[in-house]
Amino acid sequence: MENLEVNERDLRKFFASYWLLHSAIYNFAQGFNNQRKRRFTWAITNYYYSLVFVGRLFMFLAADLYYTGHSDIASFFIGNEVKRRRGDRKRGAPALKFNKSGEFESIDVYGNPGDDVSNTSTDDIISYRDITSNLSIDIEKIEKFGKVLNQLKNFRNKNTYEAFVIYAQECHTILTEFIFSATDKVREVAERHLKGACKVFFNFWRRKSEQFVSLLNHKWIIPMTLQILRKHYLPAEYIKAIINRGFYFENEEIYRKNLIRVRSIMERKPGTDLNRRFEEICSITSFRAKQAIIDDVFSDFKELIEIDGREN
Numbered sequence: 001m002e003n004l005e006v007n008e009r010d011l012r013k014f015f016a017s018y019w020l021l022h023s024a025i026y027n028f029a030q031g032f033n034n035q036r037k038r039r040f041t042w043a044i045t046n047y048y049y050s051l052v053f054v055g056r057l058f059m060f061l062a063a064d065l066y067y068t069g070h071s072d073i074a075s076f077f078i079g080n081e082v083k084r085r086r087g088d089r090k091r092g093a094p095a096l097k098f099n100k101s102g103e104f105e106s107i108d109v110y111g112n113p114g115d116d117v118s119n120t121s122t123d124d125i126i127s128y129r130d131i132t133s134n135l136s137i138d139i140e141k142i143e144k145f146g147k148v149l150n151q152l153k154n155f156r157n158k159n160t161y162e163a164f165v166i167y168a169q170e171c172h173t174i175l176t177e178f179i180f181s182a183t184d185k186v187r188e189v190a191e192r193h194l195k196g197a198c199k200v201f202f203n204f205w206r207r208k209s210e211q212f213v214s215l216l217n218h219k220w221i222i223p224m225t226l227q228i229l230r231k232h233y234l235p236a237e238y239i240k241a242i243i244n245r246g247f248y249f250e251n252e253e254i255y256r257k258n259l260i261r262v263r264s265i266m267e268r269k270p271g272t273d274l275n276r277r278f279e280e281i282c283s284i285t286s287f288r289a290k291q292a293i294i295d296d297v298f299s300d301f302k303e304l305i306e307i308d309g310r311e312n
Contacts (some may be wrong), residue, residue: 004274005209008281009102014205014212015220015282016098017060021201022225024053025243028194029234031187040183041160047190048156051149054197058142061204062134063126065097065109072111074153077128077146082111097124104292135200145196148189155186191242198246203253214268215278216247 006014031046048070055073056066067073067082072093076082084091092110099105109124128146132139159179205212216222222243229236248254248262255262270278281287284294 004211004277006211006274009100010208011278011281012102012287013060013064013098014215015278015287016104017057017201017205018221020053020057020060020066021197024050024057024194024197025225025239026228026234027053028190028242029229029236029239031190032238033234035183035187038180040179043183044152044156044159044186047186048149048152050190051145051152051193054193055145055149057197057201058131058135058137058145059126060098061200062131063124064099065095065107065124065126067093067095067109067111069093071153074146074150076111076126077142078150079112079128079143079146081113082109084108092124095124102287135204137200141196145193148193152186152189155182195242195246195250198243199251202247202251206253210268211270211274213265214270214274217267217269218275218278220279220282 027046027050031043031050034040034046035043052070052073055077059066059073059076067076072082072095082093084093092108095107095109096104097107097109107124109126111125112127113125128142129139131137132142202213202216226236226240229239244266248266254265257265
């Protein structure tokens with residue numbers, strides 16, 4: 001019987017954090033596919049949301065919480081104050097927190113409050129500098145990520161919501177050439193930060209236990225992501241290469257070893273006991289957060305149907 005080093009809460013946090021990384025990966029893959037099909041507006045939106053999920057991943061790994069609003073993520077990482085709209089200084093912005101019981105709860109989180117927090121009534125306070133210290137990332141890298149994310153938000157908003165730009169992408173030579181080139185640059189930037197997110201994710205969990213490294217090859221983790229990409233006719237092999245670069249081949253904590261050693265890390269799989277424990281703890285029936293999220297989405301859908309029915 002193998003010695004299980006990891007506890008129940010960490011297994012759930014590992015799995016939940018991989019949801020965020022998977023979402024960043026999947027959005028990037030959709031962007032790549034849309035770009036190849038010359039759907040540039042959607043490609044840029046996909047690349048933007050890929051980096052939004054990277055930001056959520058960083059927050060979640062470092063602080064067990066993340067903002068639900070994409071604009072709040074962008075504001076947070078450039079150091080702006082993040083709070084409720086309409087001037088309510090005393091309340092933070094909506095977020096999800098992973099509590100001590102290993103479940104998610106909705107809270108308000110006041111971001112980058114400055115020195116005076118005496119009159120706040122928020123559940124949590126967080127600064128983007130907390131992310132750098134808790135994840136051992138240089139503050140310059142986090143600040144650069146924040147600037148990139150915020151600028152991409154602005155570029156995406158103007159590109160997506162201006163009807164003439166959408167209409168004219170294929171019709172006007174100068175705009176067509178610009179948007180073609182701009183989308184490729186956005187892809188390049190998003191890919192670099194996605195690869196960096198893979199490295200941060202891998203190193204965070206490897207430092208906790210090598211058993212998390214073995215779980216990467218569990219059927220619910222990397223194999224599931226690649227399976228979904230192939231099922232949806234998205235560039236699975238291209239994405240696999242980005243993951244491998246971030247996890248292993250361009251990760252300073254790994255690539256200094258010889259290639260045979262790196263290969264053995266890549267191929268490591270969970271033992272029977274760890275495999276069983278992971279599936280018990282993170283199944284849809286035992287991990288209540290998964291069921292709660294599904295129920296919440298279904299509730300919104302039912303309300304939509306009811307509203308539509310009343311109006312007819």
